[in-house]
Amino acid sequence: MPNTDRISKPTSRRMSLYLRVLQSQLDMQTNSISSKQLGAQTGVKDAQVRKDLACFGSLGRPGVGYRTHDLHQALLCLLGMDQTWKTVLVGAGNIGRALLAYPRFRNEGFDFVAAFDQEKKTVGKRIAGLVIQPMSELKKSVKQNKVQLGLIAVPPDAAVQVAQCLVDAGIRGILNFAPKRLDLPSGIAVVNVDFTDALEQLAFEIRLSNNDIKVMK
Amino acid sequence: MPNTDRISKPTSRRMSLYLRVLQSQLDMQTNSISSKQLGAQTGVKDAQVRKDLACFGSLGRPGVGYRTHDLHQALLCLLGMDQTWKTVLVGAGNIGRALLAYPRFRNEGFDFVAAFDQEKKTVGKRIAGLVIQPMSELKKSVKQNKVQLGLIAVPPDAAVQVAQCLVDAGIRGILNFAPKRLDLPSGIAVVNVDFTDALEQLAFEIRLSNNDIKVMK
DNA sequence: GATTGTGAAGAGCTTCACAGCT
DNA sequence: AGCTGTGAAGCTCTTCACAATC
Known part of the structure; x- marks a missing residue:
């Protein structure tokens, strides 16, 4: 039973990312996945992954990682994907x-x-x-x-x-x-x-990397 | 000329919201808009609005607010909507x-x-x-x-x-x-x-407000 | 009187670093 | 040796509060 009080919005967004990785991993018969691997596939630091998953209690095993099946179930349930x-x-x-x-x-x-x-x-x-x-x-x-x-x-x-x-x-x-x-x-x-x-954010970011925002009257 | 170094991601997202409000205000011939008004229509606190707009320099006038036309131009330019x-x-x-x-x-x-x-x-x-x-x-x-x-x-x-x-x-x-x-x-x-x-976020939020996340094996 | 611009305080999020477990 | 869980540090974002301005 996760402590939902401590799940921030940034965390819940990342939970969706983790779930997606798990769904592709499940097909491949991998038994365990580490916070480092999860992080690499989502662009999140490993410590952050562990902090995020901490709400599930002691789900991971030191030296091994998280059982993919268990983590998948936990994420499905947390994100409400275990119901219709x-x-x-x-x-x-x-x-x-x-x-x-x-x-x-x-x-x-x-x-x-x-x-x-x-x-x-x-x-x-x-x-x-x-x-x-x-x-x-x-x-x-x-x-x-x-x-x-x-x-x-x-x-x-x-x-x-x-x-x-x-x-x-x-x-x-x-x-x-x-x-x-x-x-x-x-x-x-x-x-x-x-x-x-979304498109405005994109245009803004491109200009930022251009150092292109000069005209402002 | 805005100081783009200080524009954070949350700020640039809100800039899009401000722009949208301005676009609907322009039609209505309103000359000025205050940070309080802008905030009310976007769900942002007035102090936050002023901090966000600070990158434009002294665009607002104390006691009055921001000239809608000038602010609109500034936002268009910042978000890259002044070009094709x-x-x-x-x-x-x-x-x-x-x-x-x-x-x-x-x-x-x-x-x-x-x-x-x-x-x-x-x-x-x-x-x-x-x-x-x-x-x-x-x-x-x-x-x-x-x-x-x-x-x-x-x-x-x-x-x-x-x-x-x-x-x-x-x-x-x-x-x-x-x-x-x-x-x-x-x-x-x-x-x-x-x-x-997005749908997962929605399902998660509903469950949160339900206090409904119990089953976790 | 109303509103801006902003330093300072407060809240929240991320990263570090390491003890402890397997 | 490898990895988790987490306190503490570091950083970012938000809110407060008020002097300065119109």
Whole structure:
């Protein structure tokens, strides 16, 4: 039983990285993995890896490392990948449709039970096995199916309203692809994925390495 | 002329948030904005906003705030949005096609000059005004067009190879949508966008707020 | 009166280094 | 010998608080 109080955000992000390494290692029949190896494959220092994994108690064995199977199980459980998460998609535009079809989501326990869109043209179409429903059905569907997660892939102006609707319907967490800040009650988890943000970071970093930021009027 | 030495990663991320607020404010003819207002709309404390903006020198006026126009210009410039970035897409699957069609990219100065895919079925198709080319053309095209940015949206196993190819062709930065760590020479900027990561963070946060992490064998 | 810019304090994260275990 | 777990040191980021400015 991990001491979750001490798991910081940076740590939980790295946990995802460790999990990914473990998943590729499991196929290869490796019995153990050391903090050094894990670190090398994730770009993290070995001491940091050990600190991160300390929340699992004494999982590693000195002189050997961590049993891959046990560590994999522990990470799956910690990151909530040992259960199925009922999920809905709101917004079936280009991005939304790509997300619906993203095979990795289904493989990792995210079960899309419904998808919604405002456009009459889109409603009724079948994508990745789901028929797109009108927004008017959203609240009812989330409640009835006890959906826990919502993916928001609508234009920024609609995002706040959609989020509120999901929260009213009893959702627990939102993955937000709209470039818009969602100010939701505590108790509702929000993770933002913002493509423009990411590209701006990239442009900024390139300029930094160029020593190129001079023009500032 | 900002002192870029002191701009930390957390700060540059928030700069993107400030820029977004400014862009919506500009339309509304507001002359000035205070650190308090900026903070309220981004979820950042006012003192933090002022510290972040300190790299621009004395841009703000005590008692008044920051002139929206000047701040907007400064942020555009800092984040590299005052120029056009020649960009290629590698991988024209569901995600790749959605990215090509994402209108925000074009609006913010990212100019897609070419797109590539391995699948013969996909090559030759026209998406968002671009004809998908075979991978064999990638290196030549990047060199000839002096492309600076690459978007990688290929399966994880192919990502490393594609990245190497882009680097060899002289690219400056990579936005990586493949769930795979890219270990590239310093001087090449990499920003990762990992959907599975994001969903794992969400699942983890929900469990945290549930106080639900008990089972750990 | 309102707001900036910033030194100093506070909080948090990472790295070091080593005792202790296998 | 090799590796973990961890206290302590070092570093970075955030928040506070207030003099200076408009």
